[in-house]
Amino acid sequence: MTKGRIELGEVxxxxxxxxxxxxxxVFPVTYNDKxxxxxxxxxxxxxxxxxxxxxxxxxxxxxxxxxxQRRLYIMTLGCLAPYRRLNIGTVMLRHVLDVxxxxxxxxxxxxxxQVNNEGAIKFYEKHGFTIADEKKNYYKRIEPADAFVVQKxxxxxxxxxxxxxxxxPSSDGKLNQYS
Amino acid sequence: MPSKxxxxxxxxxxxxxxxxxxxxxxxxxxxxxxxxxxxxxKFAEHGETMAMKGLTLNCLGKxxxxxxxxxxxxxxxxTSHVCWHxxxxxxxxxxxxxxxxxxxxxxxxxxxxxxxILRDLSLLQIQMRDIEGYRETRYQLLALRPGQRASWIGYxxxxxLLKDYDMCLKILEEFRKTQTxxxxxxxxSELLLYQNMVMQEAGMYQEAMEHFRMYDKQIVDKLYIxxxxxxxCFQMGQPERAAEIYKSLISRNPENWSYYQKYEHxxxxxxxxxxxxxxxxxxxxxxxxxxxxxxxxxxFITGDVFHKSIDEFLKKALRKGQYLFVSIxxxxxxxxxxxxxxxxxxxxxKNLKEVGKFDSNGEVESITVLLWTYYFLAQHFDHLxxxxxxxxxxxxxxxxxxxxxxxYVLKAKIYKHAGDTGKAVEMMDxxxxxxxxxxxxxxxxxxxxxRANQIQEAADMCSKFTREGISAVENLNEMQCMWFxxxxxxxxxxxxxWGEALKKCHEIDRHFxxxxxxxxxxxxxxxxxxxLRSYVGLLRxxxxxxxxxxxxxxxxxxxxxxLHLHDHPLTEGDNxxxxxxxxxxxxxxxxxKRKQRKAQKKAELEREKQKLEQEKRDQNKNKTTDGExxxxxxxxxxxxxxxxxxxxxxxxIYFLKPLQTLSANCIDVHVKAYEIYSRKGKLLLMLQSIxxxxxxxxxxxxxHICLIHFLQYVKEKGELVEPTKxxxxxxxxxxxxxxxxxxxxxxxxxxxxxSLPHRLAGAxxxxxxxxxKQKEAISLATTLESEINGVTIKVLxxxxxxxxxxxxxx
Numbered sequence: 001m002t003k004g005r006i007e008l009g010e011v012x013x014x015x016x017x018x019x020x021x022x023x024x025x026v027f028p029v030t031y032n033d034k035x036x037x038x039x040x041x042x043x044x045x046x047x048x049x050x051x052x053x054x055x056x057x058x059x060x061x062x063x064x065x066x067x068x069q070r071r072l073y074i075m076t077l078g079c080l081a082p083y084r085r086l087n088i089g090t091v092m093l094r095h096v097l098d099v100x101x102x103x104x105x106x107x108x109x110x111x112x113x114q115v116n117n118e119g120a121i122k123f124y125e126k127h128g129f130t131i132a133d134e135k136k137n138y139y140k141r142i143e144p145a146d147a148f149v150v151q152k153x154x155x156x157x158x159x160x161x162x163x164x165x166x167x168x169p170s171s172d173g174k175l176n177q178y179s
Numbered sequence: 180m181p182s183k184x185x186x187x188x189x190x191x192x193x194x195x196x197x198x199x200x201x202x203x204x205x206x207x208x209x210x211x212x213x214x215x216x217x218x219x220x221k222f223a224e225h226g227e228t229m230a231m232k233g234l235t236l237n238c239l240g241k242x243x244x245x246x247x248x249x250x251x252x253x254x255x256x257x258t259s260h261v262c263w264h265x266x267x268x269x270x271x272x273x274x275x276x277x278x279x280x281x282x283x284x285x286x287x288x289x290x291x292x293x294x295x296i297l298r299d300l301s302l303l304q305i306q307m308r309d310i311e312g313y314r315e316t317r318y319q320l321l322a323l324r325p326g327q328r329a330s331w332i333g334y335x336x337x338x339x340l341l342k343d344y345d346m347c348l349k350i351l352e353e354f355r356k357t358q359t360x361x362x363x364x365x366x367x368s369e370l371l372l373y374q375n376m377v378m379q380e381a382g383m384y385q386e387a388m389e390h391f392r393m394y395d396k397q398i399v400d401k402l403y404i405x406x407x408x409x410x411x412c413f414q415m416g417q418p419e420r421a422a423e424i425y426k427s428l429i430s431r432n433p434e435n436w437s438y439y440q441k442y443e444h445x446x447x448x449x450x451x452x453x454x455x456x457x458x459x460x461x462x463x464x465x466x467x468x469x470x471x472x473x474x475x476x477x478x479f480i481t482g483d484v485f486h487k488s489i490d491e492f493l494k495k496a497l498r499k500g501q502y503l504f505v506s507i508x509x510x511x512x513x514x515x516x517x518x519x520x521x522x523x524x525x526x527x528x529k530n531l532k533e534v535g536k537f538d539s540n541g542e543v544e545s546i547t548v549l550l551w552t553y554y555f556l557a558q559h560f561d562h563l564x565x566x567x568x569x570x571x572x573x574x575x576x577x578x579x580x581x582x583x584x585x586x587y588v589l590k591a592k593i594y595k596h597a598g599d600t601g602k603a604v605e606m607m608d609x610x611x612x613x614x615x616x617x618x619x620x621x622x623x624x625x626x627x628x629x630r631a632n633q634i635q636e637a638a639d640m641c642s643k644f645t646r647e648g649i650s651a652v653e654n655l656n657e658m659q660c661m662w663f664x665x666x667x668x669x670x671x672x673x674x675x676x677w678g679e680a681l682k683k684c685h686e687i688d689r690h691f692x693x694x695x696x697x698x699x700x701x702x703x704x705x706x707x708x709x710x711l712r713s714y715v716g717l718l719r720x721x722x723x724x725x726x727x728x729x730x731x732x733x734x735x736x737x738x739x740x741x742l743h744l745h746d747h748p749l750t751e752g753d754n755x756x757x758x759x760x761x762x763x764x765x766x767x768x769x770x771x772k773r774k775q776r777k778a779q780k781k782a783e784l785e786r787e788k789q790k791l792e793q794e795k796r797d798q799n800k801n802k803t804t805d806g807e808x809x810x811x812x813x814x815x816x817x818x819x820x821x822x823x824x825x826x827x828x829x830x831x832i833y834f835l836k837p838l839q840t841l842s843a844n845c846i847d848v849h850v851k852a853y854e855i856y857s858r859k860g861k862l863l864l865m866l867q868s869i870x871x872x873x874x875x876x877x878x879x880x881x882x883h884i885c886l887i888h889f890l891q892y893v894k895e896k897g898e899l900v901e902p903t904k905x906x907x908x909x910x911x912x913x914x915x916x917x918x919x920x921x922x923x924x925x926x927x928x929x930x931x932x933x934s935l936p937h938r939l940a941g942a943x944x945x946x947x948x949x950x951x952k953q954k955e956a957i958s959l960a961t962t963l964e965s966e967i968n969g970v971t972i973k974v975l976x977x978x979x980x981x982x983x984x985x986x987x988x989x
Binding site: 013086 | 545579
């Protein structure tokens with residue numbers, strides 16, 4: 001029986017280094033200074049996850065306005081290894097989805113997942129996400145370099161059909177600006 | 180007697196306006212009116228007007244002119260009480276209290292019943308602790324204003340401070356009878372409690388208890404009554420009653436450990452008795468969530484009972500996280516208990532890693548429990564000085580959860596204890612960077628930097644939280660942040676920058692002077708608010724203020740530095756901090772000196788810039804306010820001047836003097852005092868330090884060296900003059916009991932073979948008394964067997980220094 005309190009907290013200039021450290025440990029990709037500068041501006045779209053008052057996870061998103069749609073892009077979402085399977089990921093994802101609902105004008109949520117990351121794929125599928133596309137050589141310095149585009153749409157009829165053809169594969173496009 | 184030159188109605192009206200303006204702080208207007216009077220040729224030298232003008236100028240910060248006018252005014256009108264009063268006020272604003280008292284007394288000569296002057300005088304007298312004078316003045320005030328509460332209280336308090344309890348109580352009782360208290364009258368309650376406090380101090384315990392009984396309804400501080408009654412019962416030999424009261428206090432607040440202690444004391448409970456445990460189990464029944472009754476028994480139970488209890492205790496605490504080690508630190512005095520704890524916790528780690536439980540028959544624990552267990556073990560091994568294991572566990576913790584800031588803080592601490600100040604700073608810096616809103620960690624980081632002699636970096640670290648616009652160091656001085664200044668002083672000393680270190684010591688000394696000054700306003704305030712017990716407590720605190728550890732620490736440091744400067748005075752060319760100038764070639768020396776000059780110039784420019792900014796800010800400030808006076812401007816402390824002072828020993832004595840009486844139990848004080856007086860050759864003062872040292876801690880190794888030194892010194896002095904001779908002989912008989920230096924030293928060594936500092940001291944003396952014993956002395960000091968205690972980095976440092984000296988002679 002796991003007894004733990006899960007809470008989400010703000011990212012501020014005072015604790016930004018904790019976010020950096022977390023991302024360094026959890027993800028195989030490094031993010032540059034501009035990433036962290038922008039994170040401080042997105043408000044509710046970036047959160048630290050606390051388990052029993054210790055920072056163990058984080059989520060960072062941004063609004064993406066490419067392709068004539070207003071979509072939420074999840075840039076990072078993860079937590080430290082010992083703390084997985086404790087519901088922390090779900091809490092963070094639910095928060096993101098809540099933000100979308102409150103916003104009202106967001107068409108869908110999407111993100112990139114490395115093709116071999118089965119755990120992540122299962123996690124998102126459990127929450128109603130589907131694999132919409134595959135990007136070859138999306139990642140620059142890790143293997144496998146390919147990524148799935150995983151998404152969940154909100155306004156069903158509007159986006160149906162246009163989602164698959166509208167994602168333009170681009171290795172240096174806006175979606176990759178932080179790698 | 181009024182002034183000898185009374186003013187006609189028109190001018191008198193102006194004069195009255197001046198007084199009003201002064202009271203209302205409208206200084207510019209006051210000056211205008213003064214001008215009007217003095218412009219009239221008939222009154223151009225009117226004493227009282229000139230005096231008031233001076234006083235007004237003083238409030239505007241124009242001190243020189245102020246004094247000038249006041250003095251001239253006084254000269255023109257020596258029999259005017261106003262002039263004397265004003266002169267007294269001027270002296271007071273410059274903190275020249277003794278002078279001020281004289282002026283007030285003069286003023287009273289010419290106007291003996293002037294209430295204002297009497298009040299001012301009484302304040303000064305209590306400030307300077309002239310209690311006899313205070314009592315007289317208070318009497319006069321009482322005679323003049325018997326209707327005022329403060330008159331009675333002040334008069335009674337004077338007797339209290341003079342320890343004439345009977346008089347004091349008589350007066351208080353008379354006064355109390357005149358009072359009609361309302362419901363929940365806090366001030367009346369405080370009066371009664373003050374009365375009771377005087378009774379207790381007079382040893383009238385029975386009367387004090389009666390007093391409580393009589394006035395129970397009127398006293399609002401019920402807790403104080405209970406606590407005091409309990410201790411009085413115990414002192415009057417009624418322990419059962421005391422125990423009863425303590426029991427009721429425990430049920431009022433089961434977390435106050437002193438109640439448990441006093442209960443056990445009254446019932447005579449010791450050791451591991453059933454009865455003793457019963458108390459705690461009873462309390463736990465009534466208050467199952469109290470933590471004291473669970474942790475206190477751990478200190479006295481042993482064996483299996485301990486094992487069971489500590490097992491439960493540890494598990495509960497580890498589930499909560501964090502403060503486990505701190506709460507059971509007191510148990511570490513017992514090595515058996517330490518072993519039990521270690522075994523238990525190591526078993527937890529094993530089980531948690533394998534099955535996620537504490538032990539085989541428990542529940543699965545939360546993932547953070549393992550983390551806190553690692554944290555606890557790191558602290559545990561750090562306390563036992565096992566650096567390797569401590570680092571092992573802290574690193575395990577960091578691997579598990581690299582974002583827990585406490586882990587970095589603890590790792591830094593472990594490095595600090597192991598002596599690696601550089602790595603400690605690195606870790607602390609890492610910790611503070613993770614949460615830059617946490618001032619506590621920021622301060623800790625600054626402290627670690629100072630320990631590593633990184634003084635500028637420490638100041639920069641602190642500046643993240645200090646006020647904008649001025650340098651961190653200055654702001655911390657303003658805020659009387661003594662820990663920073665103390666650590667800086669020690670850092671400068673380690674770097675050999677004597678002047679800078681002394682500057683910090685003087686700054687802290689000034690803080691203490693300020694704290695003593697600051698009590699001035701409380702004399703009226705506390706009388707008015709009737710918080711009499713606290714007020715007397717404040718007076719007593721101020722009386723022994725310099726006995727505080729914050730002062731004694733830097734006082735001893737200052738004395739040490741001044742002693743060093745006396746023995747090795749700085750020469751003309753010496754730049755503060757040139758520790759290694761002998762080891763450099765001339766060209767290297769030149770390069771370093773050039774660099775130093777450049778750095779100095781840069782620092783100068785910085786200082787100038789900051790000064791200009793400060794002046795600009797001051798100017799702006801002055802434009803808005805009318806110049807509040809904060810007391811006299813103090814002389815700036817210049818490090819170089821401080822280091823080259825002519826009489827370093829006198830300066831050292833200035834710092835040590837209060838400690839000799841207020842910190843008489845501290846052996847270091849007497850050792851330092853001895854070293855100072857021996858350099859001055861003041862035989863009787865040396866003897867005084869020896870006597871005090873004997874009373875404090877005769878077996879201290881440094882003091883032992885002084886004892887031997889004194890014996891030799893007196894021997895070498897030869898024949899002494901009477902009456903010194905008799906005094907010395909008598910006292911020395913008592914202290915040395917006829918032993919020779921050699922006997923004393925051998926005795927000392929045989930008693931203290933197990934402690935390295937003592938062996939070192941004994942070895943030094945062995946060599947000093949008999950040069951031929953050099954080899955023996957060295958081997959005595961340098962053998963480091965495992966049974967020897969006191970092997971710390973500091974002692975080893977001294978040891979290598981001395982051995983080097985010994986070997987040089989070879």
